[in-house]
Amino acid sequence: MTSAQETSLSGIFFGIVRRDVRLAWSQGGTGTMALSFFLIAVTLFPFGVGPEPQVLARIAPGVIWVVALLACLISLDRLYQADFEDGSLDDLALSPLGLTGVAAAKILAHWVSTVLPLVVVSPILGMLMNLPDGAYGTLLISLLVGTPALSLIGSMGAALTVSVRRGGVLLSLLVLPLYVPTLIFAVGAVDATAGLVDATQPLALLGAASLLALVVGPFVSAQALRLSLE
Amino acid sequence: MVFDHLSFEVKPGELLYLRGKNGSGKSTLLRLIAGFLRAQGGTLKYGDEAWAHGDAALSEALIYAGHDNALKPVLTLRENARELMRLMTGRAVGDVALAEAAEVFALTGLLDQPVRYFSSGQRHRSNLMRFAYLSRPLWLMDEPTVGLDAENRDALAALMRKHLDMGGMIIAATHDPIGVEGAMIDMRDYQPEIELEEEWL
Numbered sequence: 392m393t394s395a396q397e398t399s400l401s402g403i404f405f406g407i408v409r410r411d412v413r414l415a416w417s418q419g420g421t422g423t424m425a426l427s428f429f430l431i432a433v434t435l436f437p438f439g440v441g442p443e444p445q446v447l448a449r450i451a452p453g454v455i456w457v458v459a460l461l462a463c464l465i466s467l468d469r470l471y472q473a474d475f476e477d478g479s480l481d482d483l484a485l486s487p488l489g490l491t492g493v494a495a496a497k498i499l500a501h502w503v504s505t506v507l508p509l510v511v512v513s514p515i516l517g518m519l520m521n522l523p524d525g526a527y528g529t530l531l532i533s534l535l536v537g538t539p540a541l542s543l544i545g546s547m548g549a550a551l552t553v554s555v556r557r558g559g560v561l562l563s564l565l566v567l568p569l570y571v572p573t574l575i576f577a578v579g580a581v582d583a584t585a586g587l588v589d590a591t592q593p594l595a596l597l598g599a600a601s602l603l604a605l606v607v608g609p610f611v612s613a614q615a616l617r618l619s620l621e
Numbered sequence: 622m623v624f625d626h627l628s629f630e631v632k633p634g635e636l637l638y639l640r641g642k643n644g645s646g647k648s649t650l651l652r653l654i655a656g657f658l659r660a661q662g663g664t665l666k667y668g669d670e671a672w673a674h675g676d677a678a679l680s681e682a683l684i685y686a687g688h689d690n691a692l693k694p695v696l697t698l699r700e701n702a703r704e705l706m707r708l709m710t711g712r713a714v715g716d717v718a719l720a721e722a723a724e725v726f727a728l729t730g731l732l733d734q735p736v737r738y739f740s741s742g743q744r745h746r747s748n749l750m751r752f753a754y755l756s757r758p759l760w761l762m763d764e765p766t767v768g769l770d771a772e773n774r775d776a777l778a779a780l781m782r783k784h785l786d787m788g789g790m791i792i793a794a795t796h797d798p799i800g801v802e803g804a805m806i807d808m809r810d811y812q813p814e815i816e817l818e819e820e821w822l
Contacts, residue, residue, distance in 0.1 A: 398711055400711060406704070478690060479691045485680040485683070485685060
């Protein structure tokens with residue numbers, strides 16, 4: 392008995408992306424959760440720090456980036472755990488796409504469903520934080536270039552802690568230190584623009600951090616998921 | 622070590638039962654064949670091809686159904702089936718094929734219900750439904766009869782017979798008979814010797 396029809400690997404890849412984006416925005420998904428956390432947490436800063444425009448403008452890039460990073464982190468917890476708990480991880484591991492491809496698809500879905508909405512609303516929060524006028528473009532570019540690293544690095548942590556009960560804290564300890572380079576280059580780029588300096592160099596380094604994460608992220612995630620199947 | 626000196630062969634059209642009490646290694650053996658686990662020693666061959674741990678090629682030859690039902694509660698049964706079909710082949714499952722598969726385990730009326738409203742028996746049947754619409758030569762079934770009533774047990778037996786008649790292979794871990802002829806392995810015969818293990822330690 393042979394399977395009559397061809398297997399389409401790209402069909403599988405985009406099928407997983409669609410499935411995960413859909414699940415993230417369905418009831419109990421992480422998309423709405425991360426976005427509301429991002430909006431509320433950034434809004435708290437003007438209340439806490441006080442409404443002086445200069446102070447807010449000074450801390451705006453850092454606050455937006457740190458909160459975006461934390462919003463991403465709270466959604467990572469469920470990246471593989473939901474599939475692990477209901478047994479779908481077995482099916483994912485048996486997909487002809489291979490576990491590395493599956494991890495790559497799930498990371499892309501996480502970025503599209505959870506991180507991209509943060510990028511889209513960030514200019515509104517920039518206004519709230521009195522971000523200097525010239526820095527909006529760089530903020531958006533830094534988020535677009537830098538956030539893929541958050542999903543990619545986070546996926547490795549999520550895969551390693553998938554079988555750990557209440558692994559969220561462990562996940563933060565694993566992942567947050569690895570976010571430091573991305574955070575430094577991203578905030579450096581936005582600060583540079585706000586200070587009317589050329590931001591090309593920190594943006595290039597930010598891109599390099601994301602590319603490095605792209606090389607190791609899916610592969611390491613797949614290896615870690617294999618361990619959790621045993 | 623769960624078992625050793627275990628050797629068997631399944632030819633097209635053959636069914637192999639794995640018997641043994643809880644913890645004797647039935648599920649472990651199935652997960653080993655599916656490539657989830659790494660064996661400490663020994664080989665696994667499909668035709669002339671040796672299967673390596675986690676090989677993507679082997680996944681195109683088998684379907685596995687385990688204890689967990691692998692269903693997303695927020696999606697309907699139809700959506701769950703579509704996602705699984707897409708995950709395994711990259712293609713869409715036809716509505717006709719899906720309706721026929723649902724018919725097998727009397728799930729037609731539940732196709733458009735979200736799975737979170739299902740009883741545990743219905744979830745189990747929904748999980749078994751994958752064997753009816755995915756086309757793969759080797760079926761790995763872990764306790765397929767748990768929670769099935771007599772009617773659905775007959776439906777399962779008919780589905781398995783049909784698969785075997787078409788030259789398929791089945792390895793099923795089960796406590797109770799399904800009513801399909803097949804060879805049997807008793808896992809108790811392959812338990813590692815205790816003395817040997819002490820020597821190892």
